Amino acid sequence: MQFFRQIGLTLEQRAELEPFWRSTRQVWRARRPAVIALGGFLIGIVLLQLLVQVLLNLWNRNFFDALERRDAHTLWVQIQLFAPLAVLSILLAATSVWGRMTAQRGWREALTRHVIARWMANNRYLQLNGLMRGTENPEYRIAVDIRVSTDAPVDLALAFFSSLITAVTFFGVLWTVGGSIDITLFGLTLTIPGYLVIGVILYSTLMSGLMTVVGHHLASVIERLNQSEAEFRAAADAFRGEQGNHDSHVVNGEKRSEMSLKLQAVLLWWRELCWQLMRTTLISHGNSLSAPVVAWVLCVPKYLSGAMSLGELTQTAAAFVTVQSAFNWLVDNYQRLADWRSSAHRVSTLVAALEDLEAKETAPIA
Amino acid sequence: MKRILVATDGSDGANRALDEAAGLAKTNGAALILLTIGGTATGAELRQLADSDGDLSKTLERRADRILAQAVRRARKLGIASPATRCEWGDPAEAILDVASREKVDAIVLGRRGKGPLTRLLMGSVSQEVTSLAPCIVVVVP
Numbered sequence: 001m002q003f004f005r006q007i008g009l010t011l012e013q014r015a016e017l018e019p020f021w022r023s024t025r026q027v028w029r030a031r032r033p034a035v036i037a038l039g040g041f042l043i044g045i046v047l048l049q050l051l052v053q054v055l056l057n058l059w060n061r062n063f064f065d066a067l068e069r070r071d072a073h074t075l076w077v078q079i080q081l082f083a084p085l086a087v088l089s090i091l092l093a094a095t096s097v098w099g100r101m102t103a104q105r106g107w108r109e110a111l112t113r114h115v116i117a118r119w120m121a122n123n124r125y126l127q128l129n130g131l132m133r134g135t136e137n138p139e140y141r142i143a144v145d146i147r148v149s150t151d152a153p154v155d156l157a158l159a160f161f162s163s164l165i166t167a168v169t170f171f172g173v174l175w176t177v178g179g180s181i182d183i184t185l186f187g188l189t190l191t192i193p194g195y196l197v198i199g200v201i202l203y204s205t206l207m208s209g210l211m212t213v214v215g216h217h218l219a220s221v222i223e224r225l226n227q228s229e230a231e232f233r234a235a236a237d238a239f240r241g242e243q244g245n246h247d248s249h250v251v252n253g254e255k256r257s258e259m260s261l262k263l264q265a266v267l268l269w270w271r272e273l274c275w276q277l278m279r280t281t282l283i284s285h286g287n288s289l290s291a292p293v294v295a296w297v298l299c300v301p302k303y304l305s306g307a308m309s310l311g312e313l314t315q316t317a318a319a320f321v322t323v324q325s326a327f328n329w330l331v332d333n334y335q336r337l338a339d340w341r342s343s344a345h346r347v348s349t350l351v352a353a354l355e356d357l358e359a360k361e362t363a364p365i366a
Numbered sequence: 367m368k369r370i371l372v373a374t375d376g377s378d379g380a381n382r383a384l385d386e387a388a389g390l391a392k393t394n395g396a397a398l399i400l401l402t403i404g405g406t407a408t409g410a411e412l413r414q415l416a417d418s419d420g421d422l423s424k425t426l427e428r429r430a431d432r433i434l435a436q437a438v439r440r441a442r443k444l445g446i447a448s449p450a451t452r453c454e455w456g457d458p459a460e461a462i463l464d465v466a467s468r469e470k471v472d473a474i475v476l477g478r479r480g481k482g483p484l485t486r487l488l489m490g491s492v493s494q495e496v497t498s499l500a501p502c503i504v505v506v507v508p
Contacts, residue, residue: 224422263455
C-alpha cells in the first residue's frame with residue numbers, strides 16, 4: 001500500500017484527481033487527431049531511440065572485439081560507423097525535446113483556456129473568491145499548477161514506456177550474449193541459464209527495495225511541502241487583499257501572524273525534504289557507482305575462462321547498466337511524481353469547485 | 367516598570383523565568399505578557415504528519431496554545447490574575463525583540479536554554495542576541 005501511496009495510485013487519491021482527468025479528457029477529445037498524431041510521433045521517436053541504443057550496444061561489442069584482435073581495419077570501419085549513429089542519436093534526442101514540449105504546450109494551452117473559460121463565465125471567479133474551501137489562490141492554480149500538472153505526465157509517461165521497452169530489449173541481449181554460467185559447488189556443477197538476467201533482477205530489486213525503505217516518506221514530504229507553499233501564497237494573498245480595508249489595521253496583526261505560521265510550516269517541510277533527499281542520495285549515488293562494477297564483476301568469470309570476448313564483456317556490462325537504469329524509473333522520478341500529484345490535486349480542487357458552481361447555476365429554482 | 371514580557375517554551379528553564387517575571391510583575395504592579403514562539407517539530411513528527419495527512423500548521427498552533435495555557439495557569443497560581451498572551455512564529459530572538467518593541471515593554475525575562483556547544487558556536491544563543499539588541503532591561507534566568 002505504501003508503494004502505491006508514494007506514486008499516488010491509491011483509489012482515494014485517484015478519485016481526488018478525477019476532475020483533473022475529466023477536464024483533460026474533454027480538451028483531448030476536442031483535439032483528437034492532433035493528440036493521436038503527436039502521441040504516435042512520440043512513440044515512434046522512443047522506438048527509434050531504442051533502435052539506436054541497440055545499434056550502439058552492438059557497436060560497442062564490435063569495437064572492443066576489434067581492439068582485442070588488434071584489427072586496425074575493423075577498428076577504422078567501426079569509427080566510421082560511429083559518426084552516423086551518434087548523429088542519429090543526437091537528432092533523435094533533439095526531435096524528442098520538440099515533440100515532448102509541443103505536446104506539453106498544447107495540453108497546457110488547451111486545459112488553461114478550458115479552466116479560464118469556466119472560471120470567468122457568470123463571474124464565477126467572484127463567487128470562488130475565498131468563499132469555497134480548497135480554492136484559494138485560483139490564479140496560481142491556473143498559471144502554475146496547470147503547467148506542472150500537464151508538463152510532468154508527458155515526460156513521465158514517455159520515460160516509463162522507454163524504460164519498459166529498453167528493459168525488455170536488453171534482457172534479450174543479456175540472455176543471449178551473457179548466456180549461462182557453470183558453478184561448481186561441493187563437486188557438483190550447476191548451470192545457471194541467463195545468469196546475467198537473474199543478476200540484474202536481483203541487483204535492481206535490492207536497489208529499488210533499499211530506495212523504497214530509505215525514501216518511503218519522500219513523496220509525502222514533497223507533497224506536504226508543495227501544499228504548504230500553496231498555503232503560504234494564499235496567506236500572502238489574503239494579507240494583500242486586506243490592505244485598503246477601513247479596518248485593515250485590526251486584521252493586520254492576525255494576517256501577519258498567519259503568514260509567519262505558514263512560512264514556518266514551509267521551512268520545516270523544507271528541512272525534512274533536505275534530510276529525505278540526503279538519505280535517498282546515499283542509495284542513488286551508491287548505485288551509480290556500483291552498478292557498472294557489479295556488471296563487470298558478473299561478466300569477468302566468463303571472460304577469464306575464454307567463454308566471452310572483450311567485446312561481449314563490454315556489451316553485456318553496458319546492457320546490464322541499461323536494464324538497471326530502466327528499472328530505476330520509479331526511483332528517478334519520485335520527486336516529479338510527487339510534484340505532479342500535488343499540482344494535479346490543486347487543479348482538481350479548482351475544477352471540482354467550478355463544477356459545483358455550474359451545477360448550482362443550472363439547477364432548477366425551487 | 368509597567369509591562370514585563372516573558373518568553374516561554376514550556377521547558378523547566380522557561381518556567382523558572384516565568385516565576386521570576388511573575389514576582390517582578392507583582393512587586394512592581396506591572397502587566398505580564400506571556401510570549402511563546404512556536405514552529406518547531408522533530409523529523410519524526412513531520413514524517414508522521416506526512417504519512418497521516420495531518421495539518422502541520424494546526425499542530426504547531428495547538429502546541430503553542432497548550433504552552434500558553436500552561437503558562438497562564440502557572441502565572442495565575444503565582445498571583446497574576448489576567449496575563450496577556452502572544453504567539454509568534456519563526457526565529458525566537460527576532461520574535462522576542464519584535465514583540466518587545468510593539469508592546470513597548472519595560473523588561474524582558476528569559477530562561478537560558480541548554481543548547482550544545484556546537485549549536486551555540488554556530489547559531490549563538492537567543493538570550494545573547496536578545497540581551498545585545500533589546501531596547502529595554504533583559505533578565506536572563508539561569
